[in-house]
Amino acid sequence: MSRFISFSQSGQPGYGLATEAGVVNLSSRYAARWPTLREVVAEGALERLAAAADKLQADFSADAIDFEIPIPSPEKIICVGVNFPDRNAEYKDGFDAPLNPSLFVRFPRSFTGHDTPLIRPPESPQLDYEGEIVVIIGKGGRRIPEADALGHVAGLSLANEGTIRDWVRHAKFNVTQGKNFDRSGAIGPWLIPFRHEAQLADIGLETRVNGELRQSDRSSRMVFSFRKIIAYVSTFTTLVPGDIILTGTPTGAGARSDPPVWLKPGDVVSVEAEGIGTLRNTISDEE
Incomplete structure (x- = not known):
């Protein structure tokens, strides 16, 4: 089950995937194309990002972020x-x-x-x-x-x-x-x-x-x-x-x-x- 999150870290907004190992920071990789999850949703790109994230390691633990509303x-x-x-x-x-x-x-x-x-x-x-x-x-x-x-x-x-x-x-x-x-x-x-x-x-x-x-x-x-x-x-x-x-x-x-x-x-x-x-x-x- 893919779990997309929006978050802030040290006051900076971001988005990614919550996994058992931590948070995969997708915004650090894709923000130029999709600044927030709202743009990801608008382009119908959730499944593409989920597939790409399967190959990535977690960037930090969930304790390192503050959860924001998803969109x-x-x-x-x-x-x-x-x-x-x-x-x-x-x-x-x-x-x-x-x-x-x-x-x-x-x-x-x-x-x-x-x-x-x-x-x-x-x-x-x-x-x-x-x-x-x-x-x-x-x-x-x-x-x-x-x-x-x-x-x-x-x-x-x-x-x-x-x-x-x-x-x-x-x-x-x-x-x-x-x-x-x-x-x-x-x-x-x-x-x-x-x-x-x-x-x-x-x-x-x-x-x-x-x-x-x-x-x-x-x-x-x-x-x-x-x-x-x-x-x-x-x-x-x-x-x-x-x-x-x-x-x-x-x-x-x-x-x-x-x-x-x-x-x-x-x-x-x-x-x-x-x-x-x-x-x-x-x-x-x-x-």
């Missing part, structure tokens, strides 16, 4: 809300699925990488977790048919779609504020190239806090499929290579506990999905 500066990060049946029940809508997915956008600055802290802001203690499967667009398009949608996917990743709960209720019609505090969420640890539908069709997704299982479901139970999400989003906006789509979280977020349980400094949150990996983050207060 730097994506044009769009689009998030799907309430996309598992039990989540509809949490919102007192019963189990009847709506006709179309609920969507909102997040800014790249609201996410951090794997093994770095999620930041709890001074404005609110209500930092919550949401484990999600991430789809990264490789082939752009507008009004993409559902039948063709997965052909536009370059890779898969994971997200903790961290949310400041009371701030999603500051206004009547939107959740933008509570979803976009700097570094309140995470994407990573890496990008796994998408090769076939079985990678998405029925995979387990779990979120743990300090080792305790909080969320668990399977992608086959999503209200809106990956195909439907891509087709629907591309109806109103042109998808471009490197766009990131977060596809929804299962029931079990801290806000739905009785009483609610919020993340606090020192907590460790892990999001795991079969065939993708584990995204892990600690929690810190904003300095």
Whole structure:
């Protein structure tokens, strides 16, 4: 399984492959052609780079880098809300699925990488977790048919779609504020190239806090499929290579506990999905 990462080392950005032996630094070899993973994805070159990296030795250990979100500066990060049946029940809508997915956008600055802290802001203690499967667009398009949608996917990743709960209720019609505090969420640890539908069709997704299982479901139970999400989003906006789509979280977020349980400094949150990996983050207060 090829695991492409974006990273920084001594303040310098780069990208490469995470292997058992360490990190193969591809940016030091290919940056003139592909400055970041976004350009690699746009050219459909993930498989070529993976094959080339098989012949290379690791350049340094994973401890020598800071993980960044896999695609730097994506044009769009689009998030799907309430996309598992039990989540509809949490919102007192019963189990009847709506006709179309609920969507909102997040800014790249609201996410951090794997093994770095999620930041709890001074404005609110209500930092919550949401484990999600991430789809990264490789082939752009507008009004993409559902039948063709997965052909536009370059890779898969994971997200903790961290949310400041009371701030999603500051206004009547939107959740933008509570979803976009700097570094309140995470994407990573890496990008796994998408090769076939079985990678998405029925995979387990779990979120743990300090080792305790909080969320668990399977992608086959999503209200809106990956195909439907891509087709629907591309109806109103042109998808471009490197766009990131977060596809929804299962029931079990801290806000739905009785009483609610919020993340606090020192907590460790892990999001795991079969065939993708584990995204892990600690929690810190904003300095």
